[in-house]
Amino acid sequence: MLDLLDENTTRAVTLDQKLCQLFQGKEGAHKYKEAKTIEERINCLWRVQLLQDMLKRCNQINNKSEEYLQDELSEPSCPWLELPVLSSPHQEFPTFSDAVEITWGEERGRYAKAARDIACGEILGVEAAVTSALYDxxxxxxxxxxxxxxxxxxxxxxxxxxxxxxxxxxxxxxxxxxxxxxxxxxxxxxxxxxxxxxxxxxxxxxxxxxxxxxxxxxxxxxxxxxxxxxxxxxxxxxxxxxxxxxxxxxxxxxxxxxxxxxxxxxxxxxxxxxxxxxxxxxxxxxxxxxxxxxxxxxxxxxxxxxxxxxxxxxxxxxxxxxxxxxIIEGIEDPAADFDQNGNLKDEKPYENKVRCIGNGVFPALAMLNHSCCNNVYKVNIGNTVVIFASKKIRKGEEITENYFPVAQVIQRPERRAWLKTGYWFDCCCIACVENYPIYLQTQKVPHVYRCQKENCNGLLSKEDTCPFCKTAMNRNKIGEEIDTCWSTILESRKHLHSSATRTTILRHADIVQKNWQRIQELCSGHSRLIYKGEIIFWRSLRLSLGNKCY
Known part of the structure; x- marks a missing residue:
């Protein structure tokens, strides 16, 4: 407000100088006086309007303060902070879903695997931190x-x-x-x-x-x-x-x-x-x-x-x-990421619009082992963590999280050295054992297709017939369906950003989840399409639920 007053004073001085130049001599003295009177009236009206705007702003702040002092933010204002409830919790570990099986290995201790087939986007755990600390x-x-x-x-x-x-x-x-x-x-x-x-x-x-x-x-x-x-x-x-x-x-x-x-x-x-x-x-x-x-x-x-x-x-x-x-929260998409129509530009391969705001200890989450190619994604609501399946996890497969280095971005030697220094173990996940290629070394589209016969996990790299169940597959038809799902995901991604309405976000997040799940059912292996598809799915989860700073 003070800046506005300073701006008005500068404007008045400039106007006064111009009036003096315009009305010089005795003939213009009377007109100059009339002009000054009009100017003073304008300034007076401007100040009245300014005071009214200041009063209106103060009332708005007071109203917000009264609403705020009702103890907690109302649900309609922050629906993304509403904690989901596990429909069927684990009997021994109630912070996990019963889709998670906690098992034991003599060398590995406790770890988690899928008790049944787990769909992409399914909630596997909701756990409050035993203790947490906010960054200074x-x-x-x-x-x-x-x-x-x-x-x-x-x-x-x-x-x-x-x-x-x-x-x-x-x-x-x-x-x-x-x-x-x-x-x-x-x-x-x-x-x-x-x-x-x-x-x-x-x-x-x-x-x-x-x-x-x-x-x-x-x-x-x-x-x-x-x-x-x-x-x-x-x-x-x-x-x-x-x-x-x-x-x-x-x-x-x-x-x-x-x-x-x-x-x-x-x-x-x-x-x-x-x-x-x-x-x-x-x-x-x-x-x-x-x-x-x-x-x-x-x-x-x-x-x-x-x-x-x-x-x-x-x-x-x-x-x-x-x-x-x-403990993370989502950050606002910068203006440079939008096109002239207000939609997100073409996707960046490593986009990750989050920041870390503190740390917490989650005993149940800590039972999930690290993998450089993990299959869960974590979202924080306050200092509670919600664990989602970011890929389709088949029965018996291990459920893994990621400590930081991912196979798609960081080469195996750097990943293993970082984990050895920070966590004191030699990573033996499948990405390290088989030395998965990083993103830039993979092909654009997947070439390994899944057998579409129910309960068959056969993979077809170039064949037209499943090597396990001998069922004939139409590779062209599968490829066309993958292209359709991918085009749908890219179209929905344009509307998944921090400025979108919640209704828009939820609608397109649902579209992304369904098509990403279908891509998981159609193909496997390493490709840029699969990696970017998972990244976009993460974005949809992050915008739908969890901490935000905007």
């Missing part, structure tokens, strides 16, 4: 508890300027739990603990905040809860694996892989840093009164409760390193 750079615009994007409608913490909340319930949850113990100490964490984990590497600002996750895992539960469950938690600490489901997410958390059996110079340094972090947080909890009283003086020994919590802090840290997942 996201705190000014997101709720610290549920990770909602709230750039304008915020409830600040009463005691610090770092944390904001979307509702009174989120604020109360934080103040009664974890934030009461970290409030005012975040800068110390970043200066001391953050630097230890960054180890001088470039891009350290985006490093995972393992220490924040560890402290929140403890501080979000009262000491009375840990004392009540001490025996069962200690027993889980002694177990390496479990073949069955467990009673609580904290028990499952302690059964996650920690690689404590691997001894190396790297692991010794890691354990030293994690031990320092655990001691740092234990001292924080003592000073904050977590154990019942505020212990400001350092004592020569720790109490039984303090020793137990210290052990848990260290245990959570060593598991977080290998079992932490990024």
């Amino acid at each position: 750079e996201m705190k000014p615009s997101h709720c610290d508890v549920c990770f909602k994007f709230i750039p304008y409608q915020q409830l600040p913490c009463d005691n610090c300027s770092r944390s904001r909340f979307c509702s009174e319930s989120c604020k109360k949850s934080a103040m009664d739990g974890y934030h009461g113990f970290e409030c005012g100490r975040e800068d110390v964490y970043e200066l001391v603990l953050g630097k230890m984990f960054q180890e001088g590497k470039e891009g350290a600002a985006s490093s995972k905040r393992f220490h924040q996750l560890s402290l929140k895992t403890v501080s979000q539960k009262p000491i009375a809860w840990f004392k009540k469950n001490k025996k069962i938690l200690e027993s889980r600490l002694k177990m390496k694996h479990s073949k069955s489901g467990v009673r609580s997410v904290y028990e499952d958390l302690l059964l996650l892989e920690s690689h404590q059996d691997i001894t190396s110079e790297n692991s010794n340094f890691r354990n030293f840093y994690f031990l320092l972090s655990a001691l740092f947080h234990l001292r924080t909890l003592q000073i904050s009164g977590y154990f019942g009283i505020k212990k400001t003086k350092i004592t020569e020994s720790l109490t039984e409760d303090e020793l137990f919590i210290g052990k848990l802090l260290f245990s959570f840290l060593v598991r977080a390193q290998f079992n932490t997942h990024g």
Whole structure:
């Protein structure tokens, strides 16, 4: 508004100069006075209109604030944040669908495979994070508890300027739990603990905040809860694996892989840093009164409760390193991606309009092994993860996720080196074993077709007859159907963007899903069409459901 006033003042001065030039001499003095009177009236009317616009804007802000203070955003305003419900959850692992079978291997531990044929787009899991931490750079615009994007409608913490909340319930949850113990100490964490984990590497600002996750895992539960469950938690600490489901997410958390059996110079340094972090947080909890009283003086020994919590802090840290997942949100499509008609331009092969806003630990999701050519896609709603089948998964096939390096973009040596450094294992997924070609090395269209006879998994590379069931196939007809499905997907993609209405997005997302599912049934192998088809399907999921910052 002040800019408008400055603009009006400049305009008035310019007009006055022009009037003086126009009405020079005695003859023009009277006309000049009349013109100035008219100018003053115009300016007065302009200021009245400006004040009315300012008042209208203030009323709009007040109305939004009143709606916002009704605790949470109403469903009609954010239908993409509505959590889906599993229609048939797994009996032992209720965060998974019963289409997921959790099995056991002596060398692999627990992993997941399809209990039946799974359709593309089917929801396989819905899991809330046991603990999660928002990135520091996201705190000014997101709720610290549920990770909602709230750039304008915020409830600040009463005691610090770092944390904001979307509702009174989120604020109360934080103040009664974890934030009461970290409030005012975040800068110390970043200066001391953050630097230890960054180890001088470039891009350290985006490093995972393992220490924040560890402290929140403890501080979000009262000491009375840990004392009540001490025996069962200690027993889980002694177990390496479990073949069955467990009673609580904290028990499952302690059964996650920690690689404590691997001894190396790297692991010794890691354990030293994690031990320092655990001691740092234990001292924080003592000073904050977590154990019942505020212990400001350092004592020569720790109490039984303090020793137990210290052990848990260290245990959570060593598991977080290998079992932490990024929490993402969709970002707005830039103007450069649209044509003159407002439709998306031709697809980019690596488009991925998301950003990471924090990290979370999901014990059930962590049971899915990595594959460089995975078959699920994850969407976050707040700090809850929803797991979709991104391909058709046949009964008995392993259900896999991806830690980051994908076979279509990154060569096998780079992928395996990255996984070895970050997760301490040699990747033996099918993409690495068979050395799948990257996107630019694949042909444009698929040439391996699937047998269309029911319950037959035969593949035809050049043949006209299935090598398994001997059924004759019309390759030309299959190829024409693939082309039709692909053209339909590309046409729908033009309408799948951040500026589209929700009705439009849902309609075209459904079209993409059906045609992508059909392509999966018609062909197999490696091609640019298959890779881009999956990317477009990811886009449809991301726009239909999940966090957004627009």
